[in-house]
Amino acid sequence: LVRHTYLFVNRQFRYADKADVIMLIIGAIGSIIVGISFPLNLLIVTEVVNGFVGPDANIEALKTMDEMLKWYILLASITLAVGFAQMFCFSLSSKRQSRRIRLKLFKQMLRQDASWFDRQSMGDLITKMTSQVDQIEAGIGDRLGRFLQNLVLFISCFGSAFQNQWKMALVGLSTTPVIVIAFVILGVGLSRYSTKEEKAYSRANSIASEVLSSIRTVFAFIGQEKESTRYDTNLGAAARVSFKKNIVVGFGNISIPFFLHLWKLFAIFASAGLTFWYGAKLMFNGEPGVDGGKIVSVVLAFLVGSIALGLVLPEFTYFARAVAAAKSTFWVIERASSYHSGSANVSRPRLR
DSSP states (O other), rough: HHHHHHHHHHHHHHTHHHHHHHHHHHHHHHHHHHHHHHHHHHHHHHHHHHHSSSSSSHHHHHHHHHHHHHHHHHHHHHHHHOOOOOOOOHHHHHHHHHHHHHHHHHHHTTOOOOHHHSSSOOHHHHHHEEEEEEEHHHHHHHHHHHHHHHHHHHHHHHHHHHOOHHHHHHHHHHTHHHHHHHHHHHHHHHHHHHHHHHHHHHHHHHHHHHHHHHHHHHHHHTTTTHHHHHHHHHHHHHHHHHHHHHHHHHHOOOOTTTTTHHHHHHHHHHHHHHHHHHHHHHHHTOTTTOHHOOOOOOOHHHHHHHHHHHHHHHHOOOOOOOHHHHHHHHHHHTTOSOOOOOOOTOOOOOOO
């Protein structure tokens, strides 16, 4: 895991300068702080719930809320400021790096010899300049920030649940895999359709580029109708894939097929119900250290932690696509050419 993490960072951030590295560090620290903010909030929730259900509930509730209100405001203010800094740093750093990559890629394309262009598809080159760089940007930008935030949130929520009441935590843990599987299938389904859509549009883009670059030849051989039909066929395939993907997105979290949405809801509420039931049973049996506040805290920790883990796992698909796009794009940037335009070592014929 350490080796793969090192290779990912070394490969994806090779064109980051010092300012980008500083922003990435600030963004990573912000992700950690935002991730642990919810478990800190659970400490406040525990005290508030106990104030409402205590023997002197009316007096205790008012006293507890007066004490906890300042902590709520402080935690909310810190989370808002740090969350903004986190996403701002990740987004700005990724934009700067993607601009640098595009400039280097375009400059390196201009330095290639004519035989290299004969072996390349114009559509593929345009795809490298546009969608592949966008994939790299997504893999090193706000998605990376959300991944770190949800990962820390998952770890801290589960740690908070076990710290509060380990017996209840074990009961809640039993239904977590069901929730995770549902969220993973959601992410994989959307990612699969996104990949198909990108490939289909890439083929249509390649046809359009070839036709426009050879438009005189197309008119000379009266091939407008044929090329239009060929482009329409590929564009229609892309539109059909895009339509299916947008259906999935339009229904929100409903995956393919529909029952996965019901499965996810059942798993979430079943986990909450089971944990509540077991917590009440422990209280009835006089288990030391179990109260209403801790029961609510453990249930919320497992619900939010399970959802966070479900949001973490699909991000690996986007990271894999970013790595694949970087491998193809960086190969062109770092490719040595036999022709170097503007180099002082190139001998130029003297013209008279």
